[in-house]
Amino acid sequence: MNKKFRIIGLGLITFLIVIQFFHPEKNNSEVDAAGDLIQVASPPDQIAILLKHACYDCHSNQTVYPWYGRVSPVSWFMERHIRKGRDKMNLSEYGTGEKSEVIGLLVKICEVMDDGTMPLKSYQSLHKESRLTQEERSLICNWADNEAMRMIRNWPVEPEE
Amino acid sequence: MLLKLSAMKKQIVYIASAGIMFLFFQSFHSGTLKKQEIPDEVGTILKTSCYNCHSTGSNAEKALEKINFDHWNDYKLIKKIELLGDIGKMVEDEKMPPEKFLDRNPDARLSEDQANLLIDWTKQETEKLMQVN
Numbered sequence: 631m632n633k634k635f636r637i638i639g640l641g642l643i644t645f646l647i648v649i650q651f652f653h654p655e656k657n658n659s660e661v662d663a664a665g666d667l668i669q670v671a672s673p674p675d676q677i678a679i680l681l682k683h684a685c686y687d688c689h690s691n692q693t694v695y696p697w698y699g700r701v702s703p704v705s706w707f708m709e710r711h712i713r714k715g716r717d718k719m720n721l722s723e724y725g726t727g728e729k730s731e732v733i734g735l736l737v738k739i740c741e742v743m744d745d746g747t748m749p750l751k752s753y754q755s756l757h758k759e760s761r762l763t764q765e766e767r768s769l770i771c772n773w774a775d776n777e778a779m780r781m782i783r784n785w786p787v788e789p790e791e
Numbered sequence: 792m793l794l795k796l797s798a799m800k801k802q803i804v805y806i807a808s809a810g811i812m813f814l815f816f817q818s819f820h821s822g823t824l825k826k827q828e829i830p831d832e833v834g835t836i837l838k839t840s841c842y843n844c845h846s847t848g849s850n851a852e853k854a855l856e857k858i859n860f861d862h863w864n865d866y867k868l869i870k871k872i873e874l875l876g877d878i879g880k881m882v883e884d885e886k887m888p889p890e891k892f893l894d895r896n897p898d899a900r901l902s903e904d905q906a907n908l909l910i911d912w913t914k915q916e917t918e919k920l921m922q923v924n
Contacts, residue, residue, distance in 0.1 A: 738873065778869040782869070
């Protein structure tokens with residue numbers, strides 16, 4: 631019995647060590663000044679920091695990994711999670727979308743701030759800097775709405791890329 | 792005489808301002824009407840393929856939360872632009888109407904022409920809304 635446990639334990643440890651050699655590629659490319667929301671729309675610093683803390687890990691190409699994020703199998707789970715988030719909305723590609731798409735994105739930012747669906751509860755429980763107060767939520771929401779309106783007002787005066 | 796003239800002047804000012812107001816409201820009115828106009832063809836497609844879930848009276852809560860065509864005129868300008876983009880994308884990716892719904896309602900399936908018509912409409916409408924400054 632004792633021996634059986636030891637074999638299972640040893641097997642498990644070996645398995646955990648071996649999987650450490652298999653990592654998904656890091657979601658950590660250079661900031662694209664023409665695509666990144668903070669670069670393109672240049673929100674006030676306070677909002678930029680909130681967005682970085684609450685959204686950018688899953689909704690941009692620049693994830694800031696916690697230490698356990700580089701440990702398999704957590705890293706695999708995380709990678710899938712990030713991919714899903716980026717598919718929905720990628721703030722690193724903000725500037726590359728059509729203007730109407732960007733407006734749609736801003737509207738969605740405001741909505742998820744307002745109804746509290748984002749950041750995900752599970753993410754918040756692990757990242758306390760991502761927890762937003764009601765004031766911070768309204769701040770982001772209002773900024774996004776105003777930015778969307780600004781884009782319409784400037785349409786089509788601003789040169790198209 | 793002097794009094795009379797100033798009364799007349801006043802009258803002219805009244806009439807002129809009433810005229811200006813009238814013109815202002817007229818343009819405002821026709822402007823909103825124009826915005827609300829949905830071409831018949833598009834309206835028919837929406838009714839047969841989308842209204843089942845996306846209009847008042849539907850039980851599909853999730854669908855209604857996303858978009859309720861009966862409330863179209865109540866949506867804010869930027870919300871309309873967002874929804875038009877989503878409609879176009881959903882139709883283009885054939886995510887809407889959903890396959891499950893089509894199994895039960897084969898008439899709601901969009902032909903290629905209908906899908907294109909809808910997509911074009913969302914683009915034109917977006918363009919139109921973007922011009923409203």
